[in-house]
Amino acid sequence: MVTDSYMDIAIPVIGKVKVSIKKTTYLAKNMRKTVDSFSGDGFFSNWIIGMVSSTTGEVVDITSAQAWEYNEDDREYWIIPFIHEGREDGPEGDEDQENRSISYSFSFSDEDDTNDGDELTNIKRVGSEEIKNIHGFRVREWATTVSRGNDRIVIDEWAVRALPVLRLADSLNREIELARGTPDSVIDLFRFGSGFSNNEILLGIPSLDSLMDVSDIDPIDGEVIKGNVSFFKDDELEAGFGSEIIEIYAETFDPLFYTIPEGYDHIENE
Numbered sequence: 606m607v608t609d610s611y612m613d614i615a616i617p618v619i620g621k622v623k624v625s626i627k628k629t630t631y632l633a634k635n636m637r638k639t640v641d642s643f644s645g646d647g648f649f650s651n652w653i654i655g656m657v658s659s660t661t662g663e664v665v666d667i668t669s670a671q672a673w674e675y676n677e678d679d680r681e682y683w684i685i686p687f688i689h690e691g692r693e694d695g696p697e698g699d700e701d702q703e704n705r706s707i708s709y710s711f712s713f714s715d716e717d718d719t720n721d722g723d724e725l726t727n728i729k730r731v732g733s734e735e736i737k738n739i740h741g742f743r744v745r746e747w748a749t750t751v752s753r754g755n756d757r758i759v760i761d762e763w764a765v766r767a768l769p770v771l772r773l774a775d776s777l778n779r780e781i782e783l784a785r786g787t788p789d790s791v792i793d794l795f796r797f798g799s800g801f802s803n804n805e806i807l808l809g810i811p812s813l814d815s816l817m818d819v820s821d822i823d824p825i826d827g828e829v830i831k832g833n834v835s836f837f838k839d840d841e842l843e844a845g846f847g848s849e850i851i852e853i854y855a856e857t858f859d860p861l862f863y864t865i866p867e868g869y870d871h872i873e874n875e
Contacts, residue, residue: 800829
């Protein structure tokens with residue numbers, strides 16, 4: 606499965622910076638390999654990427670309970686913990702998940718909605734009847750808007766009615782994440798095809814599901830293969846991010862593929 610993602614944010618002094626990520630994910634029973642290629646739009650974006658690496662990856666093997674990361678540019682690899690750190694259930698784990706929300710998202714809180722008058726958090730969703738073709742997928746477009754006062758988040762998503770190979774990929778990925786100690790709640794939020802409009806962690810909107818229920822928002826029908834999120838303050842676009850599936854298909858399994866390539870040097874992870 607190949608996905609293209611981007612993040613467009615404003616950095617003090619530098620200005621707006623756009624970073625793109627092309628992620629290729631290979632999944633098999635008890636195995637996963639990912640390759641992330643980074644690129645920038647403009648001098649500063651490419652400079653920031655150049656300070657780290659433009660292409661990195663990860664290999665996970667449940668059977669041996671081992672995981673590695675690697676750097677294609679430097680042809681190096683290192684061992685990483687198989688069990689995710691900081692993913693325990695409880696107050697500390699919950700706080701860690703809240704901190705994963707986008708730093709420029711708005712403080713939409715439902716705690717004071719009963720007394721805010723015009724400052725209530727409002728949600729609306731509109732679905733198009735038109736069928737479009739995106740990367741060979743026949744999709745419908747959905748637009749979800751979350752607003753509070755003069756601030757709003759606009760989520761545009763495109764969904765295909767059914768995509769069995771994506772369900773298979775998600776099932777394989779779920780087994781790996783469970784084995785690595787990822788909580789069910791987090792796995793569900795980042796399920797393949799779930800889109801962005803129901804993800805309170807990414808959007809930074811507490812009790813998003815409850816707000817959806819109160820507003821009688823119908824769920825999106827099908828698997829989301831593309832989504833764009835835009836953050837507006839006083840009608841000015843502040844930041845955004847998005848992701849789309851470019852291609853997904855099944856191929857013959859080769860266990861040697863889920864290993865670190867030959868010729869890579871092992872280094873200690875600092």
